[in-house]
Amino acid sequence: MASAAGRPAVVLLLPNSERAPVAEELVEGGFDPIVVKDPQELEGVLATRREIAVGVIDLDTDLDAGIWGWSLLNESGRSIPALLVVNTSTLDRLDLARSGQENDEYLTRPYTPESIRWRVEAMCIRAVAVDDGSGPILQGTIDQADWGHRGQLLLVFNPKGGVGKTMIATNLAAALVARGQRVLLIDADTVTGHVATSLGMEGVPTVIDAWRDEAEGGPPLTFEEQSSVHASGLKVLPLSAHPLNTELLEPQRVAGAIAVARRAFDFVVVDLHPSYSPLNRAVFDKADRILVPVTPDLPAIRAVVKLREIADELGMRDRLAVIVNRANSGIRLEDVERTVGIPIFGHVRSSGLLLVRASNEGRTLNELAPREKVTQDFALLADRILGISETETPAKQSMTLFRRAATARA
Secondary structure (H helix, E strand, O other): OOOHHHEEEEEOOOHHHHHHHHHHHHHHHHOOEEEEEOHHHHHHHHHHOOOOEEEEOOOOOOOOHHHHHHHHOOOOOOOOOEEEEHHHHHHHHHHHHHOOOOOOOEEEOOOHHHHHHHHHHHHHHHHHEOOOOOOOOEEEOHHHHHOOOOOEEEEEEEOOOOOHHHHHHHHHHHHHHHHOOEEEEEOOOOOOOHHHHHOOOOOOOOOHHHHHHHHHHOOOOOOOHOEEEEEOOOEEOOOOOOOOOOOOOHHHHHHHHHHHHOOOOOEEEEOOOOOHHHHHHHHHHHHOOOEEEEOHHHHHHHHHHHHHHHHHHHOOOHHEEEEOOOOOOOHHHHHHHHOOOOEEEEEEEOOOOOHHHHHHHHHHHHOOOOOHHHHHHHHHHHHHHHOOOOOOOOHHHHHHHHHHHHHHHH
């Protein structure tokens, strides 16, 4: 739900005596304050409003309630910056290294409503800037109505190649477009990436092209402005067209530009190279969810087990979600889930020559064969990402589906 009259929404979990003056100051500053009395009310607001720019959370009066409210800002695929009101003794009690989010800030008491306003505004401006390592740089003009919008960042990654990573990234992105979502598909595999080629989009502009032009005096362009539109409505942007021309792709700058792109889209889907490169690790830090394609064979499964261990070290284990590709190949999905130790988010069955035909024609499965079962698998994945309710887990749905198919063949 959009904020009132296009104003960026700011949720306030503050003591009763401080709510009204802070809310009034934020209204004067062009914001839409949403006052909540407790974490339960905050949870209800977050369930109905997606576009929240900042949460102002009191950690002083009731530390437990404040930490609960703080944690809610980073659940269900969200990463809402928090302005945390504290005092010096509260800071001593917080494990900042464990609990802090990179975009959060602290404000110590006593404070004025004006200080809240200016800090919130600064946080919103920072959220639409790219940090190239030398400090935040604005990319284009600032539209206040975009401050509260944060599309989800979905990464498609497996350290092993040949598991259908690009196929899943492309067709999942297309399925989300078919659901009315604004989607940017980024090909961040600068070594073997072929997203644009598989979509029949030869010679499309790349990030390298735009950044090289900018270095020579051209205008700075956002990822939205650099992207090309596929016939399906999907927007596509490769980082580079050549594996040796990547010198301008500084990891933090790329990750920052991807984060900014979320302002213009409902979803940004990134197809990553199968490695733990500095670029990939920088993008990992920004992700809302990391989709891990795996085929039901021993080398692919071992790669995911190793990924699980590394994800623990990188602090991203809770964002991993497995998608079993070629799921009807005879191996039970429950066994795959138990072996990799990561919940199965969904599955995609084998599609024979259909994918070859789609690639040859530069089309997505949704365009070429919308009624095929494999296309419906992607529709179900898109629905699950969008939060459409389900009555069974993906593994149970899959096993039920495949048992019915086997019964029908018998």
